Amino acid sequence: MKYTLAIGLLLSYSVGISQSRIEVGARFIPQATTFRYSQGADPLIDFLKVSAPYYFRVRTAQGFGFTYNPVQRIKLGVDLLYSLQGGGYEQRETNLNYLKIPFWLGYNSSAKRTIMFTIQSGIELSYLISGRVKNKDGESVNIKDYVNNISWGIPFAIGVRFKVHKTYYVTTQLYIYSDFNTLSKTNAVFGVYNYVYPGLRICIDQNLSVFNRKK
Amino acid sequence: MKLFLYKYMIVIMLALGCIFWSCKNNDPKPNTIEQAIDNIVNPYIVLGADVGILVGTIKGGQKTIYSFGEARMGSKEKMTAQSVLEIASLTKVYTAVALADMQLKGEVNLDDPIENYLPNTVHIPSYEGKKITLRHLANHTSGFPRSPSNADKNAYNEYKDYSEQKMYDFVNGYTLTRAPGTQFEYSAVGYGLLGQILSLKNKSNYEVMITNRILQPLNMTHTSISFTPDQMKNLVQGHNGNSQVESWSQYMQNIVQGAGALISNLDDQLIYLNANMGLTVSPLSDAMSLSHTMTFQHTGIYTDGTGLGWNLFTTEGQHIIWKNGGNGGYNSFMGFNKVTKTGVVILVNSSMNPEIFATDMGFEILKALIEFN
Numbered sequence: 026m027k028y029t030l031a032i033g034l035l036l037s038y039s040v041g042i043s044q045s046r047i048e049v050g051a052r053f054i055p056q057a058t059t060f061r062y063s064q065g066a067d068p069l070i071d072f073l074k075v076s077a078p079y080y081f082r083v084r085t086a087q088g089f090g091f092t093y094n095p096v097q098r099i100k101l102g103v104d105l106l107y108s109l110q111g112g113g114y115e116q117r118e119t120n121l122n123y124l125k126i127p128f129w130l131g132y133n134s135s136a137k138r139t140i141m142f143t144i145q146s147g148i149e150l151s152y153l154i155s156g157r158v159k160n161k162d163g164e165s166v167n168i169k170d171y172v173n174n175i176s177w178g179i180p181f182a183i184g185v186r187f188k189v190h191k192t193y194y195v196t197t198q199l200y201i202y203s204d205f206n207t208l209s210k211t212n213a214v215f216g217v218y219n220y221v222y223p224g225l226r227i228c229i230d231q232n233l234s235v236f237n238r239k240k
Numbered sequence: 241m242k243l244f245l246y247k248y249m250i251v252i253m254l255a256l257g258c259i260f261w262s263c264k265n266n267d268p269k270p271n272t273i274e275q276a277i278d279n280i281v282n283p284y285i286v287l288g289a290d291v292g293i294l295v296g297t298i299k300g301g302q303k304t305i306y307s308f309g310e311a312r313m314g315s316k317e318k319m320t321a322q323s324v325l326e327i328a329s330l331t332k333v334y335t336a337v338a339l340a341d342m343q344l345k346g347e348v349n350l351d352d353p354i355e356n357y358l359p360n361t362v363h364i365p366s367y368e369g370k371k372i373t374l375r376h377l378a379n380h381t382s383g384f385p386r387s388p389s390n391a392d393k394n395a396y397n398e399y400k401d402y403s404e405q406k407m408y409d410f411v412n413g414y415t416l417t418r419a420p421g422t423q424f425e426y427s428a429v430g431y432g433l434l435g436q437i438l439s440l441k442n443k444s445n446y447e448v449m450i451t452n453r454i455l456q457p458l459n460m461t462h463t464s465i466s467f468t469p470d471q472m473k474n475l476v477q478g479h480n481g482n483s484q485v486e487s488w489s490q491y492m493q494n495i496v497q498g499a500g501a502l503i504s505n506l507d508d509q510l511i512y513l514n515a516n517m518g519l520t521v522s523p524l525s526d527a528m529s530l531s532h533t534m535t536f537q538h539t540g541i542y543t544d545g546t547g548l549g550w551n552l553f554t555t556e557g558q559h560i561i562w563k564n565g566g567n568g569g570y571n572s573f574m575g576f577n578k579v580t581k582t583g584v585v586i587l588v589n590s591s592m593n594p595e596i597f598a599t600d601m602g603f604e605i606l607k608a609l610i611e612f613n
Contacts (some may be wrong), residue, residue, distance in 0.1 A: 060288050064596050113288040114482035116314030158286050161314050168286040211279035214600045217287045
């Protein structure tokens with residue numbers, strides 16, 4: 026724990042001393058969220074079928090994030106999000122709300138252009154804040170005892186980034202996410218994972234070089 | 241000031257990341273068998289995999305019933321031990337025990353070629369002179385495929401109105417690719433034919449044959465093929481996801497009924513489980529024991545061999561005899577350990593996910609029953 030913190034501090038210092046390469050901004054992700062199971066129906070395939078039994082629910086994630094460009098086309102990023110996820114059906118919704126920290130490694134085409142192509146992936150850590158099953162009448166039951174507090178997964182985002190002002194950027198990306206550890210806390214053989222397909226990741230960022238110039 | 245703020249916000253976020261890594265998902269240990277079963281089964285409900293799950297256990301002669309989820313999605317109504325569901329491929333172990341009973345009574349011989357029992361118009365394939373026997377049908381080594389190629393694979397229920405003539409046409413045109421008795425391949429074709437053979441031999445249909453041979457001797461009054469008004473009263477809706485789906489069983493003709501057409505309730509399934517575990521003496525005790533005897537060794541999921549219909553598996557010194565099933569809208573599992581006298585039946589009213597979920601549940605419950613012995 027001590028070593029990890031020390032590495033974290035060192036990284037943040039190295040990030041801090043090169044402010045002109047830093048962007049900070051808001052994140053908003055409307056997302057189709059469901060559960061993926063280790064066996065059986067596949068939400069990715071079912072999504073393409075008209076008569077899919079899967080029930081995707083549209084929920085959102087929101088928060089803010091930092092991006093650091095160590096070289097021109099490569100970026101490292103970290104977000105802090107409050108993400109509403111879960112699955113189930115309209116008659117029985119499972120709501121799992123998380124505090125999430127995705128760590129990103131990304132690539133974007135030349136920053137000199139107004140419109141840039143961008144692609145990124147990484148690791149996303151999730152901490153369960155609340156877990157409830159809600160029926161159609163609005164009655165809900167706490168299910169935190171059955172759901173793991175911590176989960177992790179792989180996010181993926183691909184899209185375009187627009188330069189809208191000297192230092193402002195708007196990014197819109199297709200966002201996909203899947204957990205890699207089962208959500209089930211009390212039954213380890215039951216493989217069930219949070220799954221987002223698709224999501225729309227919208228970022229509004231400001232490049233902090235403006236502060237350097239002011240100095 | 242702003243630079244200072246941004247810098248330390250990054251530190252906070254990285255520290256949060258470190259805290260995440262350090263946190264552990266503590267698996268709470270159950271204190272009672274009720275809690276253990278709740279821990280095993282309830283995640284399938286609360287995490288959206290199933291609509292309703294009925295669990296019946298037998299331990300030390302004591303039967304206990306648990307109900308999770310709902311009888312119909314959104315109804316808040318619980319299933320009970322009297323709720324009627326399709327038991328799907330669990331039907332195969334009824335067909336197999338009927339065969340074992342007839343073998344013990346000298347009415348058939350397991351090693352008889354099946355062509356002896358089918359109409360002359362049906363030409364049973366053989367492989368280099370080796371013929372398919374009743375035993376091969378019962379332990380899934382006949383060489384017939386999982387389902388007939390002339391069934392509608394794209395249909396929701398491929399056995400809907402699948403007729404005797406269609407099955408005979410399929411068999412007449414089928415060529416074996418290996419000798420019977422040499423390789424396991426789960427086959428609904430095999431069990432459909434076996435049910436048909438036993439019906440013909442008993443000069444009746446499958447339902448009458450299975451009622452006379454098994455259901456009546458065991459006093460199982462709520463197990464049938466027919467959707468009688470009494471059964472319909474307690475029939476539980478099957479689901480695929482959150483969709484209510486049509487029963488498969490009521491459209492299955494005699495030629496495929498032996499593979500998976502029985503409907504039943506938990507009370508009756510616990511009677512059958514109890515009898516198979518040898519906890520009650522019945523006229524079928526010997527036939528059941530015969531069906532539990534290894535006839536073919538092979539490796540598969542929770543499997544190291546097959547008896548007559550039953551899968552056999554030895555794990556951590558425990559010898560488990562089990563069978564599962566899955567039709568559109570329903571899943572099922574029955575498994576037991578004759579030595580520890582522990583057994584479980586699971587009936588599920590949803591089928592979006594395959595029977596392996598019910599099987600996983602079953603094995604976890606069997607483990608818990610032994611741990612809390």
